[in-house]
Amino acid sequence: MPDMSIPPVTPQDFGAEILRHLKHSLGKDESHAALYDWRMSLSLALRDRVVDPWFESTRKTYEARGKRVYYLSMEFLIGRLIEDVAINLGMEEVAQAALAELGQDYAKIVADEPDAALGNGGLGRLAACFMDSLSTLGIPAYGYGIRYEHGLFEQHFENGAQMETAETWLAQRHAWEFERPEVSYPIHFGGHVDEAEGSPVWHPEETVMASAYDTPVIGWQGRWANTLRLWSAKPITAFDLASFNRGDYMAASAPEALARTISRVLYPDDTTKTGKELRLKQEYFFTSASIQDLLRRFLSEGGDLAELADHVAIQLNDTHPAIAGPELVRLLMDEHGLDVARAISTARRCLAYTNHTLLPEALERWPEELFQSILPRHHRIIQLIEAAHLADSGSAVRIIEHGEVKMGELAFVMAHKVNGVSALHSDLVKETVFADLNRDYPGRIINQTNGITPRRWLYSCNPPLRALINETIGTAWPDDLQQLEGLSAHAGDAAFLDRFQAAKDANKARLADWLKARDGVVLDPAAMFDVQIKRIHEYKRQLMNLLETIALWNEIRENPNGDWTPRVKIFGGKAAPGYVVAKEIIHLINDTAKLINADPATRDLLQIVYPENYNVSMAEILIPAADLSEQISTAGKEASGTGNMKFALNGAPTIGTLDGANVEIRECVGAENFFLFGLTAAEVTARRAEPNYARRAVEASPRLARVLKQIESGVFSPSDKGRYSGLIQGLLDHDYFLVTCDFDSYFEAQRRVDTVFADQAAWTRMAALNTARVGWFSSDRTITGYARDIWTASSLIASRSS
Ligand code: 26Y
Incomplete structure (x- = not known):
């Protein structure tokens, strides 16, 4: 049942909205419009229709004063959005018809959109599927990540060998995002910590600003929309005018260049821990900005830090944001005056960690010296976390060992739940990488088998099969995927199988x-x-x-x-x-x-x-x-x-x-x-x-x-x-x-x-x-499992409209 927040629209009216954007947002008239102009106008016209459900969701979330989920991920492998948004709004046919009336080819416009490839593979695509399901389920949630200027490299073959070139999705304007220059946080690096007076003070050497860009994520039938908030690094002082006036143009833009490198490019490796200083800076950059942002939101609504965990669930997509633990402890101690024990227990009740790999070469560890030089205050806090962990649990597992900071152990110790991503994998997590910690914290490791969004991975990508399913079992399956079981009854029906094969042949x-x-x-x-x-x-x-x-x-x-x-x-x-x-x-x-x-x-x-x-x-x-x-x-x-x-x-x-x-x-x-x-x-x-x-x-x-x-x-x-x-x-x-x-x-x-x-x-x-x-x-089933077993809050799904 379509939600009241999406008013139906005719192709004529929607066409007029596209033309309005062509004229007023792109500054083009029809006779001069290029494919790019049509694509941007279509995207902006669709985005307009996401805004009301988005505001409505934000309002309901605010009023409910319930729990919000924060999904922290270094990667969001999104792909294209025009088709995704049109389908979730139930506007695919209207958009096609509107463009046809304007003499434009919808399919060609859709294919012109560059992929948002802010991820390497499975972990990043999972994050994108989860965002889709969180919105479809009406769970108040924010995705937090990095707005990389360059996504995953482009692959070319030269005489059969792989060559890489930079990907440039932001060379053209990104139609879906809203820039939020007023939402920014300082992120500090390096320097030293003064512990003289008992209350430690971090004197950083370098500071950049994290600046927010928001993309609304619309769920099935436009019932709910959450926000994907990506951080871009900006210099604190944009520009050194004195150097410029001296004619030293390189020096004049040095602060800008330095800051910008942090969000410049996605690390293209998902196997080897490269141990690169810049990667650690990226991880801290987006994690700190996200934690500062969620704390500010909580406090601005009059929250009491004693109840933080009733309102905040932070999910760590692998160890890449594992610095969230020490960062939250740091803010609770240094800025809000909690004692160590309270700060750690508060943080732990908020945090949960998903493990995605057992490959030893992909488990993040940082040389202690490097870590300490970039995050001296966090180094000290991790020692406090380790001491509390050893004392409270009687565990012998260290977080800092042999001159390395082990991010898996840190994430585990700071999480109230740790999950694997399939039944077999979760068993192996218990038996191998975290065998000792599993003994020390029985019940902490659970399983949540992965899933995929059926909106993108069936409804949108497979129109012939979608049509056959609709005719066979009705149209309620895209957000209740177990209904596909109804197709089984037709598996002996030759006419059905012929049509199933015809759909496959059409796709081939x-x-x-x-x-x-x-x-x-x-x-x-x-x-x-x-x-x-x-x-x-x-x-x-x-x-x-x-x-x-x-x-x-x-x-x-x-x-x-x-x-x-x-x-x-x-x-x-x-x-x-x-x-x-x-x-x-x-x-x-x-x-x-x-x-x-x-x-x-x-x-x-x-x-x-x-x-x-x-x-x-x-x-x-x-x-x-x-x-x-x-x-x-x-x-x-x-x-x-x-x-x-x-x-x-x-x-x-x-x-x-x-x-x-x-x-x-x-x-x-x-x-x-x-x-x-x-x-x-x-x-x-x-x-x-x-x-x-x-x-x-x-x-x-x-x-x-x-x-x-x-x-x-x-x-x-x-x-x-x-x-x-x-x-x-x-x-x-x-x-x-x-x-x-x-x-x-x-x-x-x-x-x-x-x-x-x-x-x-x-x-x-x-x-x-x-x-x-x-x-x-379906990732709807997966997310329902996370909500039930990890984020546990009665108010979580209550906000879903029926
Ligand atoms: C630390 C760095 C080297 C690193 C960067 C990216 C390490 C790992 C990764 C990404 C890992 C990843 O994509 N893992 C995949 O996660 C999927 C979602 O859970 C799984 O389905 C898939 O089996 C797993 O390989």
Whole structure:
């Protein structure tokens, strides 16, 4: 039921609103308007319609005086917004019609919007899905992050190798945000602490201002809107006029340049703790601004700090904002006079921490010396936190140890709840990284399995399937996704399955058209589209996928008249710029594609496609078009995965290991609708202890041995035969991610895929049952879990209008 706050509008009236913006906001008349002008006018006209529900939500929140949720995240991987906002406002058709009447192409305008790519991958996209669900559920919430001037780098291939160039989404105005120059906070760095008089005083060496930019986040049917508040760094003194007048223009703008570097660029690495001073400054910058902002809001409403935790829930998206603990303690002690014990216990009741990785190389630790030089007061406070933790719990786990400040331990100790992001991952969090702390604080670690927003990841990205679902089970599913279960009853209905397949075929044709237009690549829409899209990581095992592709190529060549299922292997994803092995894997995929795609003997049966610059918008085209979802990480390494959920929801069965949320997806869709292979997490650990496990696996698999030999001998790199010898030797010497051990099992599972795919009715039924049975993976369900188990407040969801 549409909310009263969104008045219905005709295409004519909405067209007039667009024209008004064209004239008054863009200063253009129709005859001179460029695509950019139309896009900005459409965006501003849509934004206008978000403002009333946004004000209304803010008013209700203020009146309720209940609890607000603050989601602190270094990353928000948002993507485009025009379609998202139009759909949530129920205005998609009106917008299309309005632009058609103005002689403009809605789809072309939508495609002109740059992605807001303020994130690397899963963790950042999760934050964006959570913002969508918080608004849909009517939970008063703020997202807090950094307004990076440059989002995730753009990826180009030069002779198959990844090159990076700066992303420039803010080169054009960002239509959705409201600049708030009046909302700004000083952020201090460095200097020293004077403890002489008993009450410590921090004398910082450097100060920048954090300045707010607000983007409203509208929920389903415009019922509620929250705010995403991103901080931009500004100098305290913009400009040194004396230097300028002397003619020293560089010196004149030095303070500005220094401050601006803090919010200049997103760190493009999600694997290795780079230990860079600038990253620590970024983390403190946005965390301090956010904590100052929420405290100011609380106090301005007359709040009593003794009751802070009844009104404030702060969720830390991994350890990147873990400095929130000491920062809140600092403000409570140094500015509001609480004693240490009260300050710590107050902060802890507000704070909760989500862990997203077990990879030891991604756990943040800062050299103590560096940390102390940048945040001397916080260093001291962390010592106080550690002392209280050791004394109160009897724990032996230190926060500062071996000259390092361990952010995971800090986040854990300062949180009242710690959660993992899938059932398996949460168990492993308890058993591995935080085993000791789990014993010291029993019950603190809980699970909240990830989810995805069905508005973007089905309703918006898959119009043909959306229409079929609406006709089959009605239109109430986008905010009650378990209703998809109603599709199961139709899984034996041939007419329904035909239409389900027709929707998939339409999406495959759309992908083929898009790729043809973008890259000149021609796909066979009758072939199976087998898709692996995600960051390039050794643990995600794109290499294993490629080895299987080469093995298949060998076998097709040997038996060209065999009963092969034509496949297109689609890869997408970026490697961290400094991750050498990941970049070699990209290069090898492209080199292999070049050779295999040119082979006349296999050309109609096997093709490899790797479009440059995978991002959220590309995912929205690839996922609905996928037949098969590749989720093949080494068991125990992928905390959850969320792409896995998006594929299943869009009717692509999974080939996968028992890792992350795959385990729960398989339980939901049924083992018979999931292509399982590979070692379990426990078997992985056991296998690693066996001597020479990789070489033995290769010896036992002539198929694999042959492929490795081909790569090593330069079959795929004829101009540089030794190019991959290091990569292959590495696999034989220390195959930490067990590519060699899982290869045969994977190859065999792929042949099971071939067999089922050849029986189109059986395949479509399996695909439809995937869609029908994954409603539980809505991020609405996830957020409901956070609200119930972590943020616990009766007033939280009460504000939702019915
Ligand atoms: C500290 C720095 C090196 C760093 C930066 C980004 C470390 C980690 C990250 C990002 C991690 C990440 O994206 N993790 C993914 O989170 C998803 C959401 O929970 C999971 O689905 C996915 O399995 C996990 O890899």
